Amino acid sequence: MATDRVPRVVIVGAGFGGLYAAKNLAGAPVDVLLIDRNNFHTFTPLLYQVATCGLEPEKIAYPVRGIFRDQKNLNFLMGEVRSIDTKQRRVTVQTNGTTRQEAYDYLIVAGGSATNYFNMSQLEQFSFELKNLDDAVTLRNHLLQQFERAAWIDDKAKFDAMLTIVVVGGGPTGLETAGAMYELYEHVLRKEYPYLRNQRPRVILVEATDRLLIPFPEDLQKSARAQLETLGVEVVLSNPVVETGDDFVKLKDGRVIATRTLVWAAGVKASPLGEMLGVKLQRGGRVPVLPTMEVNGLEYVYVVGDMAYLEDKQGKPYPMLIPVAKQQGILAANNIARQVVGDSQHTFSYKDRGTMATIGRSRAVAWIYNRIPLTGYLAWLAWLGLHLISLLGFRNRLTVFISWVWSYWTYDHSVRIILGRNSRETKTERLPDTVPVPEPAVRTANTP
Amino acid sequence: MATDRVPRVVIVGAGFGGLYAAKNLAGAPVDVLLIDRNNFHTFTPLLYQVATCGLEPEKIAYPVRGIFRDQKNLNFLMGEVRSIDTKQRRVTVQTNGTTRQEAYDYLIVAGGSATNYFNMSQLEQFSFELKNLDDAVTLRNHLLQQFERAAWIDDKAKFDAMLTIVVVGGGPTGLETAGAMYELYEHVLRKEYPYLRNQRPRVILVEATDRLLIPFPEDLQKSARAQLETLGVEVVLSNPVVETGDDFVKLKDGRVIATRTLVWAAGVKASPLGEMLGVKLQRGGRVPVLPTMEVNGLEYVYVVGDMAYLEDKQGKPYPMLIPVAKQQGILAANNIARQVVGDSQHTFSYKDRGTMATIGRSRAVAWIYNRIPLTGYLAWLAWLGLHLISLLGFRNRLTVFISWVWSYWTYDHSVRIILGRNSRETKTERLPDTVPVPEPAVRTANTP
Numbered sequence: 001m002a003t004d005r006v007p008r009v010v011i012v013g014a015g016f017g018g019l020y021a022a023k024n025l026a027g028a029p030v031d032v033l034l035i036d037r038n039n040f041h042t043f044t045p046l047l048y049q050v051a052t053c054g055l056e057p058e059k060i061a062y063p064v065r066g067i068f069r070d071q072k073n074l075n076f077l078m079g080e081v082r083s084i085d086t087k088q089r090r091v092t093v094q095t096n097g098t099t100r101q102e103a104y105d106y107l108i109v110a111g112g113s114a115t116n117y118f119n120m121s122q123l124e125q126f127s128f129e130l131k132n133l134d135d136a137v138t139l140r141n142h143l144l145q146q147f148e149r150a151a152w153i154d155d156k157a158k159f160d161a162m163l164t165i166v167v168v169g170g171g172p173t174g175l176e177t178a179g180a181m182y183e184l185y186e187h188v189l190r191k192e193y194p195y196l197r198n199q200r201p202r203v204i205l206v207e208a209t210d211r212l213l214i215p216f217p218e219d220l221q222k223s224a225r226a227q228l229e230t231l232g233v234e235v236v237l238s239n240p241v242v243e244t245g246d247d248f249v250k251l252k253d254g255r256v257i258a259t260r261t262l263v264w265a266a267g268v269k270a271s272p273l274g275e276m277l278g279v280k281l282q283r284g285g286r287v288p289v290l291p292t293m294e295v296n297g298l299e300y301v302y303v304v305g306d307m308a309y310l311e312d313k314q315g316k317p318y319p320m321l322i323p324v325a326k327q328q329g330i331l332a333a334n335n336i337a338r339q340v341v342g343d344s345q346h347t348f349s350y351k352d353r354g355t356m357a358t359i360g361r362s363r364a365v366a367w368i369y370n371r372i373p374l375t376g377y378l379a380w381l382a383w384l385g386l387h388l389i390s391l392l393g394f395r396n397r398l399t400v401f402i403s404w405v406w407s408y409w410t411y412d413h414s415v416r417i418i419l420g421r422n423s424r425e426t427k428t429e430r431l432p433d434t435v436p437v438p439e440p441a442v443r444t445a446n447t448p
Numbered sequence: 449m450a451t452d453r454v455p456r457v458v459i460v461g462a463g464f465g466g467l468y469a470a471k472n473l474a475g476a477p478v479d480v481l482l483i484d485r486n487n488f489h490t491f492t493p494l495l496y497q498v499a500t501c502g503l504e505p506e507k508i509a510y511p512v513r514g515i516f517r518d519q520k521n522l523n524f525l526m527g528e529v530r531s532i533d534t535k536q537r538r539v540t541v542q543t544n545g546t547t548r549q550e551a552y553d554y555l556i557v558a559g560g561s562a563t564n565y566f567n568m569s570q571l572e573q574f575s576f577e578l579k580n581l582d583d584a585v586t587l588r589n590h591l592l593q594q595f596e597r598a599a600w601i602d603d604k605a606k607f608d609a610m611l612t613i614v615v616v617g618g619g620p621t622g623l624e625t626a627g628a629m630y631e632l633y634e635h636v637l638r639k640e641y642p643y644l645r646n647q648r649p650r651v652i653l654v655e656a657t658d659r660l661l662i663p664f665p666e667d668l669q670k671s672a673r674a675q676l677e678t679l680g681v682e683v684v685l686s687n688p689v690v691e692t693g694d695d696f697v698k699l700k701d702g703r704v705i706a707t708r709t710l711v712w713a714a715g716v717k718a719s720p721l722g723e724m725l726g727v728k729l730q731r732g733g734r735v736p737v738l739p740t741m742e743v744n745g746l747e748y749v750y751v752v753g754d755m756a757y758l759e760d761k762q763g764k765p766y767p768m769l770i771p772v773a774k775q776q777g778i779l780a781a782n783n784i785a786r787q788v789v790g791d792s793q794h795t796f797s798y799k800d801r802g803t804m805a806t807i808g809r810s811r812a813v814a815w816i817y818n819r820i821p822l823t824g825y826l827a828w829l830a831w832l833g834l835h836l837i838s839l840l841g842f843r844n845r846l847t848v849f850i851s852w853v854w855s856y857w858t859y860d861h862s863v864r865i866i867l868g869r870n871s872r873e874t875k876t877e878r879l880p881d882t883v884p885v886p887e888p889a890v891r892t893a894n895t896p
Contacts, residue, residue: 039865040865058506058865058867061867063640065641066640075642076599078596096593096596100600133865134867148543148544149543149544151523151524152525152543399847399850402846416488416514417509418488419582419585
C-alpha cells in the first residue's frame with residue numbers, strides 16, 4: 001500500500017469476531033468501517049434467558065456506536081452486505097432502501113453463523129430458533145401466548161400440545177434452553193395459571209446421537225443428563241426428528257409428540273456471506289482460511305469466527321465458539337496492522353480455557369482448561385461469574401447481576417410480557433384455534 | 449342478586465382504573481374476570497423515557513398475572529372486547545383467532561383513552577403517538593434510524609429533516625418528550641455521531657394556545673417555558689398545526705418546518721369502547737356517569753377513568769388523569785361490593801394531590817395539592833420520588849432507580865437499540881431515501 005491515503009479496513013459483522021477486530025485496530029494507522037445490519041452487538045450466550053423471560057432483550061444488546069464512542073478511526077454503517085467484489089475491492093451494502101458501494105483496502109468478514117435446518121423445509125417453517133435477539137423475543141412472545149391460550153381452551157389434545165415444549169439439540173444451547181424453560185414453567189407460570197397447579201410441565205430435550213454435550217468428557221455428559229432429569233426435563237437420546245408439523249414432532253423410533261413449540265438448536269452453518277467470496281467452501285459453508293486468517297487464494301481478505309474453516313494441529317477444525325471468534329478477530333486486526341507497516345504476519349494458535357454449559361438454578365457442568373471437571377453448584381457459579389464479566393458495559397453488568405440475584409432469591413422471571421409485532425405476525429399466528437378473524441383495521445391506544 | 453351463584457364482575461382494561469378496581473375486589477364475595485388486550489399493565493407516565501432510550505420497555509410493563517398471583521377470585525383473559533350487550537349482560541371478546549362470550553353480573557369498563565387526531569387523517573398518517581408501549585418502541589426505533597440514515601446522506605435538506613424533531617402539545621407529555629429528546633440528542637447521540645459534533649440539535653415544541661401546561665398557575669407555566677428554552681428546546685406558542693406530510697409540518701402562521709419526526713401529544717379522546725354501550729356520549733367520546741360511577745341510564749354497568757364523564761361541584765369534568773382513574777376504579781369496586789350485600793353506594797369525591805411535569809435533568813414544575821408551587825431541582829426530585837414509589841413491583845422499582853441514578857451521573861441513555869419488526873414495517877419505512885416501498889396492506893395492532 002504505497003499511497004498517501006490511510007488504508008481503509010472494512011469489517012462486516014459486529015459479533016464477537018468483528019467487534020474484537022475493530023477494537024484492536026484502535027491504534028492502527030487505518031480507517032475502519034464496521035458494517036452490521038443491527039445497530040447493536042448481541043451477547044448471544046444469554047439469548048435463552050431473554051426467550052425464557054429472565055432478562056430484558058436490551059440487557060444483552062449493546063449499541064455499536066456506544067462501544068466505539070472514543071475510537072476516532074472507526075465509522076459505523078447499519079446495513080446488509082449484498083455482494084463482495086474481491087477484484088475491485090468493494091462491498092455493496094443495502095441500507096434503508098438505498099444501496100451503497102464501500103471500497104476497502106483490507107476486508108474482514110465476520111458474519112457468524114445461521115441456523116442449519118439441513119434442507120428440511122418443514123423444520124424451518126415450524127420451529128423456533130435462537131440465533132438473534134428477534135428470535136428470542138419471538139419465542140418469548142410465543143411461549144407466553146401458548147399459556148394464555150391454554151387458559152381458555154377446552155380441547156384436551158390442543159391444551160396438551162400448547163403446554164409441551166420440545167427442544168432439539170444436545171449442545172449447550174439446547175440444555176440451557178430446556179432447563180430455563182422448565183424453571184420458568186415450574187417456578188413462575190404454575191403459580192399464575194390456576195389450571196396449571198395440578199399439571200406436570202413437559203419439557204422434552206431431544207438429541208439425535210446417544211449423548212449430550214459431545215465435546216465434554218463422559219462423566220460430565222452423564223452428570224449433565226442427570227442434572228436435567230432431576231430438574232424434571234425429559235431427555236430423549238439416539239432419536240433424530242424425522243417429521244414436524246404445526247402441532248407435532250415425529251421421532252425416528254415412531255413416537256409422535258404433540259407440541260406447539262419446537263425449538264431447533266441442533267445445527268448451525270456459516271453465514272451465507274461466505275458464498276459471496278467466490279471460493280470453494282468447506283463443510284457447513286465455512287470459508288477455508290490460512291493460519292493468518294486470510295482467505296485461501298484471496299488477497300487482503302480475512303475471515304474470522306464461525307465462518308472461518310481452519311484446522312488445528314490434530315487436523316480438526318476449530319469449533320464455532322465465541323473465544324475462537326474473539327481470538328481470530330484480534331489476530332486478523334493485528335495482521336492487517338502488520339501488513340500496513342510491512343511486518344510479517346502471525347499465525348493462529350487457540351488459547352482454550354475450556355467449555356461450560358448451564359442447566360438451571362445451581363445446575364451446570366464445566367470443563368475448565370479442558371482438564372478440571374466441575375458439576376452442579378460450583379460449575380454454575382463459574383458459569384455465572386464468567387458471563388457476568390464478559391457482558392459489555394458496566395451498567396449492563398450491574399443490572400444483569402441484580403436480575404440474576406433477584407431471580408435466584410425469588411424464582412422470579414418478571415419479564416413476562418408479550419410485546420411488539422413479533423407476537424402477532426410470526427409463527428405464533430400460524431395456527432389459529434378456530435377460524436381466522438382479520439385483525440382490526442385500526443387499533444387505537446389503550447383499548448383492550 | 450338473589451342467586452346462590454357468586455356474582456361475576458367483568459372488568460375491561462388493565463390500566464390504572466381497571467387495575468385498582470380489580471385489586472379492590474380481592475376480598476369481596478364475587479368472581480372477577482379482568483380483560484385486556486395485553487398481558488401486562490403499562491406505567492404510562494414513563495412511556496417517553498422508553499421512546500428516548502432511557503428505560504427498557506419491560507421496565508414499565510408489569511404482567512397482569514404476576515400482579516394478581518395471590519388474588520384467588522380473579523381470572524385474566526387476554527383479548528379484545530368487540531361488543532357489549534347490556535341487556536343480555538355479556539361482552540364479546542376476540543382472543544387469538546377465536547371469539548368468546550363472557551357473561552357478567554356487574555361490568556366495569558376502564559378502556560382509558562386514545563390519541564385524538566381531530567379527524568385530521570394526514571396527522572394520523574404522518575405522526576407518532578405515545579399512548580402505549582408499542583408506540584414508544586416504534587418511536588425509539590424511528591429516532592435511532594433517522595440518526596443512522598443521516599450519518600450517510602449527502603442531501604442537506606433531507607439531513608436537516610432527519611435531525612429535526614417536532615413535538616406538538618404543551619401538556620406534560622409534550623414537555624417531557626421534548627425535554628428528554630433534547631437531552632438524548634445533546635448528551636448522548638452527539639458524542640457518537642461524528643457528523644453531529646458541530647450541529648445544533650433541533651427540538652421544537654409547538655402549542656396551539658398561548659401557554660404551556662394550561663391547568664397550572666401562570667408563574668409555573670412561565671417557569672416551564674423558561675426551563676425548556678434554557679435547556680435548548682425551541683418553544684412555539686399560539687400556532688396550531690395546519691398541515692403535515694412525510695417530511696414537513698406547516699403551522700398556522702405559514703412557517704414550514706422540515707422534519708421526519710412529528711410527535712403528536714396534543715389531544716386525547718375516550719376509548720371507542722364507550723360507543724358499544726349504546727348511550728349518548730359526551731365531548732371526546734366520554735361516557736356520562738352518575739357520581740356512583742354507574743353509567744347514566746344503564747344498570748350494573750360502571751365506567752371509570754379517562755372514559756368516564758363526571759362533573760365536579762364547579763361543573764367542570766374531572767380531568768383524564770391517573771389519580772382520577774385510580775380513585776374511580778376503587779370506588780366502582782367498592783360500590784359493587786356494596787350492591788352485592790345490599791348496602792347503599794357511595795359517591796365520588798376527588799382527592800387531588802396536585803400535578804407535575806418534568807422537563808429534563810433537574811428541570812420540572814410541580815403544583816403540590818394545587819397550592820404549593822415548586823420549580824427546577826426541587827420539583828424534579830418530587831417528580832422522581834413520586835414516580836419511583838408508584839412503579840409496581842419491588843424489582844422494577846430498584847432497577848428503574850439504578851437506571852435513573854446511572855443516567856444522572858453519566859448522561860447515559862444506554863437503551864439505544866433498534867429492535868423488532870417495529871423497526872422495519874412501520875412509519876420508519878414510509879419514506880425511503882430512493883425508491884418507494886408500499887405500506888403494509890394491513891396496519892395491525894402496534895402500528896401507530
